[in-house]
Amino acid sequence: MVVLANPALDSIPLVGSPKHGARFPGIPVVDLSRPGAGEAIVSACEELGFFKLVNHGIPVELMQRLEAEAVKFFSLPQVEKDKSGPANPFGYGDKRIGVNGDVGWLEYLLFVATSDPLSCTSMTACSFRSALSEYLVAVRKMASDVLRSMAEGLKIEPRDALSKLAMDEHSDGIFRLNHYPPCPPLQGLNRSLTGFGEHTDPQIISILRSNDSSGLQISPEDGSWVSVPPDQASFFINVGDSLQVLTNGRFRSVRHRVAANGVKPRVSMIYFFGPPPAQRIAPLPQLMGEGEQSKYKEFTWGEYKKAAYRSRLGDNRLVQFEK
Numbered sequence: 498m499v500v501l502a503n504p505a506l507d508s509i510p511l512v513g514s515p516k517h518g519a520r521f522p523g524i525p526v527v528d529l530s531r532p533g534a535g536e537a538i539v540s541a542c543e544e545l546g547f548f549k550l551v552n553h554g555i556p557v558e559l560m561q562r563l564e565a566e567a568v569k570f571f572s573l574p575q576v577e578k579d580k581s582g583p584a585n586p587f588g589y590g591d592k593r594i595g596v597n598g599d600v601g602w603l604e605y606l607l608f609v610a611t612s613d614p615l616s617c618t619s620m621t622a623c624s625f626r627s628a629l630s631e632y633l634v635a636v637r638k639m640a641s642d643v644l645r646s647m648a649e650g651l652k653i654e655p656r657d658a659l660s661k662l663a664m665d666e667h668s669d670g671i672f673r674l675n676h677y678p679p680c681p682p683l684q685g686l687n688r689s690l691t692g693f694g695e696h697t698d699p700q701i702i703s704i705l706r707s708n709d710s711s712g713l714q715i716s717p718e719d720g721s722w723v724s725v726p727p728d729q730a731s732f733f734i735n736v737g738d739s740l741q742v743l744t745n746g747r748f749r750s751v752r753h754r755v756a757a758n759g760v761k762p763r764v765s766m767i768y769f770f771g772p773p774p775a776q777r778i779a780p781l782p783q784l785m786g787e788g789e790q791s792k793y794k795e796f797t798w799g800e801y802k803k804a805a806y807r808s809r810l811g812d813n814r815l816v817q818f819e820k
């Protein structure tokens with residue numbers, strides 16, 4: 498815990514400037530419209546667990562429309578926003594992340610991505626509803642293309658082996674809108690407030706879009722951090738814990754975090770693609786070499802999620818499921 502001049506910031510940890518070795522070659526960029534996309538996705542997921550997706554077919558206007566609706570919501574008076582909270586886990590949250598004591602310099606809306614996403618909030622605006630539902634439909638279709646392309650790159654059949662886990666009618670999709678206000682200056686400290694503390698995402702993949710404000714950092718290897726230059730027309734995709742297990746550790750579930758920005762507000766929207774609760778999460782047999790053993794104990798997504806929601810944000814959640 499850090500003691501700062503402003504008591505409101507008292508319990509929010511600080512992050513140092515990212516440092517990484519000279520060897521870091523940059524964030525991989527995958528062009529979804531090109532024939533080699535599958536191989537490029539596979540090598541990015543093996544090396545980093547993270548890549549930027551371009552030529553994805555989703556118009557930037559659709560992203561900007563939802564961003565504008567989110568900004569409208571986050572600009573409401575605090576009493577209005579509080580009517581949609583506290584996040585439990587769904588709804589409006591302010592600085593508290595999850596229920597186990599994590600905090601960050603952000604406010605957010607978290608909801609179920611299927612059925613009626615806004616039912617856990619007090620929001621009635623038609624413009625929000627329609628921007629959100631169009632965005633979710635478009636990202637779902639794109640995620641399905643990415644997962645099919647990934648299966649192609651992995652040379653596994655059937656080609657929907659991965660996409661069907663994320664696209665089933667019972668799949669556990671979550672959507673999150675994060676707003677990081679510009680953070681107050683930290684009196685000569687060469688550090689920033691933590692926007693969202695370091696963690697891995699528990700699901701299969703997460704698809705993130707942000708405005709042109711920096712802050713997202715990923716960890717290419719233990720202890721090193723690199724900044725991800727923002728790009729509001731592209732998506733950033735990360736491998737989650739479940740995909741690491743489905744590939745028996747071949748893909749990396751990437752650790753990432755957000756440092757609060759001192760100048761510009763950051764608005765991000767993330768679709769987390771989880772499988773159905775009863776789905777067994779185990780390495781795909783098509784990916785196992787002869788005599789290869791699973792590195793993980795047997796579990797279902799429901800069991801993993803329950804354990805994840807009892808953990809702190811920065812915990813290594815997979816370690817208790819390793820053999």
Ligand SMILES: C=C1C[C@]23C[C@@]1(O)CC[C@H]2[C@@]12CC[C@H](O)[C@@](C)(C(=O)O1)[C@H]2[C@@H]3C(=O)O
Pocket residue numbers: 586594595596597599607671673696697698699769805806807808809810
């Ligand atoms: C501290 C927590 C917040 C989180 C649930 C958890 O107990 C541990 C995992 C966290 C995380 C990280 C990725 C996503 O943002 C998220 C929605 C998820 O599925 O797992 C959050 C959870 C949350 O904010 O409720």
Ligand SMILES: O=C(O)CCC(=O)C(=O)O
Pocket residue numbers: 673675693698705707713753754755765767
């Ligand atoms: O807001 C961001 O850019 C990333 C947030 C994140 O990693 C998360 O919500 O899980």
Ligand SMILES: [Fe+2]
Pocket residue numbers: 696697698703753
């Ligand atoms: Fe995350």
